[in-house]
Amino acid sequence: MKTICVTGSASGIGAATAELLRADGHRVIGVDLRNADVEGDLSKPADRVRIVDEVTRACDGRLDGLVPCAGVSTPAPNSLIVSVNYFGTLAVVNGLRPALARGSDPAVVMISSNSTTMTPGLPVDEAMRYLNSDESSVLERFAAPDGFLAYPAGKLAIAFWVRMNAGTPDWIGSGIRLNAVAPGVIDTGMTRPLLDIPGVKESLEHIPIPLKRWGRPEEIARAIRFLLSADSSYVVGQVLFVDGGTDALLQPTAHPHPLP
Numbered sequence: 177m178k179t180i181c182v183t184g185s186a187s188g189i190g191a192a193t194a195e196l197l198r199a200d201g202h203r204v205i206g207v208d209l210r211n212a213d214v215e216g217d218l219s220k221p222a223d224r225v226r227i228v229d230e231v232t233r234a235c236d237g238r239l240d241g242l243v244p245c246a247g248v249s250t251p252a253p254n255s256l257i258v259s260v261n262y263f264g265t266l267a268v269v270n271g272l273r274p275a276l277a278r279g280s281d282p283a284v285v286m287i288s289s290n291s292t293t294m295t296p297g298l299p300v301d302e303a304m305r306y307l308n309s310d311e312s313s314v315l316e317r318f319a320a321p322d323g324f325l326a327y328p329a330g331k332l333a334i335a336f337w338v339r340m341n342a343g344t345p346d347w348i349g350s351g352i353r354l355n356a357v358a359p360g361v362i363d364t365g366m367t368r369p370l371l372d373i374p375g376v377k378e379s380l381e382h383i384p385i386p387l388k389r390w391g392r393p394e395e396i397a398r399a400i401r402f403l404l405s406a407d408s409s410y411v412v413g414q415v416l417f418v419d420g421g422t423d424a425l426l427q428p429t430a431h432p433h434p435l436p
């Protein structure tokens with residue numbers, strides 16, 4: 177039995193992941209705004225510190241897995257998208273690294289998105305800004321009117337962060353495997369309300385999905401379970417697209433990308 181922390185455990189992909197892991201016999205420490213073992217707001221720096229402390233105490237300082245799943249998207253304000261999806265996520269991942277280093281075959285599965293490869297012309301610089309700037313600078317950037325890139329750029333930054341850090345002494349050098357999943361459109365509390373926003377329903381319907389349907393939260397949960405488990409013991413630094421084929425359809429030759 178492993179002890180695994182799942183943030184965003186009260187809804188959608190996080191709830192499905194927590195349920196699957198518990199059904200497998202693992203102990204899950206759920207984190208969310210409410211209805212969780214540890215409650216707090218990942219957009220708030222003080223809460224991030226308290227959440228890391230409470231999870232560390234709850235697992236007696238030894239954590240075997242982490243799924244930082246909490247997140248928000250449009251129509252949430254950009255300030256929340258920036259602070260929860262990227263800076264809140266990284267605060268939890270970095271804050272729990274010492275407990276993960278003491279865990280058994282520890283693994284982290286972060287949540288990116290196929291909006292990273294599906295958003296035409298998404299500037300890579302916007303993701304680099306997340307990686308290279310502090311929270312207030314990124315908040316200031318996305319307070320601008322063209323700040324609609326906050327979500328895909330933040331998710332691209334999460335994918336880059338995984339690939340940049342997975343092979344380093346702090347992570348795999350401490351025995352911790354870092355990977356990510358990049359979901360397509362998944363039927364959750366995040367996406368369902370979008371159908372009521374005029375224009376958004378139509379643009380969602382235009383997304384080409386070879387499987388011809390939205391994904392289900394448990395389909396992402398099963399990919400996360402694989403990346404947490406010993407079945408993926410040699411998988412390090414990968415971003416697994418779980419999107420019904422959209423990424424492959426739109427950019428069949430973009431990946432793998434040979435060294436220049």
Ligand code: NAD
Pocket residue numbers: 183184185186187188189190207208209210216217218219245246247248249260261287288289290358359360361362363364365366367
């Ligand atoms: P969801 O809304 O069903 O669940 C998100 C959970 O995060 C909720 O329980 C919510 O309370 C929690 N949360 C939000 N803000 C928080 C905060 N400030 N502090 C603590 N917890 C907070 O959404 P979901 O679809 O399950 O999304 C889960 C993750 O998957 C997110 O990171 C999202 O960006 C990502 N994702 C979702 C989709 C999709 O189509 N649903 C696609 C790609 C990526």
